[in-house]
Amino acid sequence: MAFQDVALRKAFPNDLQGDLTHGASGTNVVAVQYALGRLGYLHDLCDGKFGGNTENAVKAFQVSVGIPASGQVTAILLTLLDIAVSRLNPRTPATQVTDPLAYLSDFRGLRIPEIRITGTREIYSWASQEIQLAYGHWVGSYWEVIKQNRVEADCKGMALFLMDQFRKQIKQDRFINLPHPVLRGATETPWIVATRDKSRGFFSRSDNGIPADRAGYEVVKALEKLDPQQSMLFGVAVHYPEISAHQVARTCTRIWDWNPTFTNGGDTSKPEIPINLLQPGHLIFIDHTGNGSFDHTVSVIKVERDDTNRTRKLILAVGSFDDVRDNSSDTEPTSLGLINTYAEEVTVTFDTNGRISNSVVSWSSEPDYIVKTRYSARTTVMEQKSGGKLFIGRWA
Structure with a gap:
């Protein structure tokens, strides 16, 4: 049969010649993994190796379509994978x-709750407690929009985007004009917004400016051979230029x-x-080197506390350059004219003594x-390198 999905069609030009089972490997397995991944059954790399995770994903799909869960392809x-x-x-x-950007700024259409301010003062600023509380409530709601639309940014870019979108909505809802806390009166420039159709200097494929021997891109390259439309921009990349x-x-x-008594001495x-x-x-x-230059920003999205008001769970937003993670966690983009970004949500839980449990x-x-x-x-609530420093801040 002629498969509709291009990856399955390329991997199986003569249909399936014998069932695929645990221990199999090769391009055929990559195509099956790719299908299972897109359908939400495989949460592991499409590495072309039919291991336990792939077998369990096959079984889960078989159960969902009502056929015996043999774990065999x-x-x-x-045929059922292709249809799905x-x-x-x-x-x-x-x-x-x-x-x-207009879509992401349609707060009513996105059903973002209206921003309400309990105070009665005539002038508000980022220093106003009412604004700080309103922003804290708002980021939890808007973060869901970020996730639904796969909005990508580097670490400070995500923090800036959340802040700037809040400025837009509070002006719309409450007619409050909050200044840009970083530019401080300087002329604001438009956001750079990229998608797979208009990459605007962001990678759309791994062969677009990536060195052939660059580690970490093996799966992307394998998938691009099967699916030429496979793109590294899965959602919307946002970038505000010339702010570090x-x-x-x-x-x-x-x-x-920063207080040196908080150094954990390697106790993670x-x-x-x-x-x-x-x-x-x-x-x-986070100042990774301890030289006074802070090069990483983490946004606090949600905080859950117990009955004694101790923090038991944090939901944090982070991002960085280079979505295909190399071995180093502080990889620089190959060039400032060709970059890629990604975003992650990290959930950290703590025990009653304030130690990290998960x-x-x-x-x-x-x-x-x-x-x-x-x-x-x-990499979010501690510094992994000796000499690093951290501090907690808010928009000023």
Whole structure:
């Protein structure tokens, strides 16, 4: 039969010649993994190796379509996979419109709750407690829009985008004009917004400026051979030019400054910031080298506390350059004219003593069947390198 899905069609030009089972390998397996990943059954790399995770994904799909869960890929299974993936629309809502930023700024259409201010003062600023509380409530709602539309940015870019979108909505809802806290009166420039159809200097494929021997791109390259439309921009990439993470850090009000007594000495169960001080909307800044230059920004999205008001769970937003994670966690883009970004949500839980009990990437803008996630508690609430410093801030 002629498969509708291009990857399955290329991998099986003569249909299936013998069932695929545990232990199989090769391009055929990559195509099956790719289908299972897009359908949400495989949460592992499409590495072309039919292991336990792939077998379990096959079984889960078989159960969903009402056939015996053998874990084997048969001709019937391939046909059913082809029908299922051909019905998928991989594009997020924001990528299906002419103006993605306008879509992401249609707060009523997105059903974002109206911003309410309890105070009665005539002039508000970022220093107003009412604004800080409103922003903390708002980021939790808008973060869901970010996830639904796979909005990607580097770390400070995500923090800036959340802040700027809040400025838009509070002006619309409450007629409050908040200044840009980083530019401080300087002329604001438009956001750069990229999609797979208009990449605007962001990678759309791995062969677009990526060195042939660059590590970490093996799965992407394998998938692009099967599916020429496979793109590295799965959602919307947003970028605000000419603002560094250090500039953002310098303009934020510090809620808590670095204290050497918080150094955990390599104990990765101990956060290096006072987690009980954190509120939604706060920012965590990390100076990786200890030289005074803060090069990483973490946005606090949600905070859950117990009955004694101790923080038990954090939901954090992070991002970086280079969505196909190389071995180093601080990879520089191959060139500033050709970059790629991604975003992740990290959920960190704590025990009653404030120690880290678990840390997971609970969402990623890049599919987990293509790339491995990078961030964790180790890279968000502590510094993984000796000499690093952190502080907690808020928009000033």
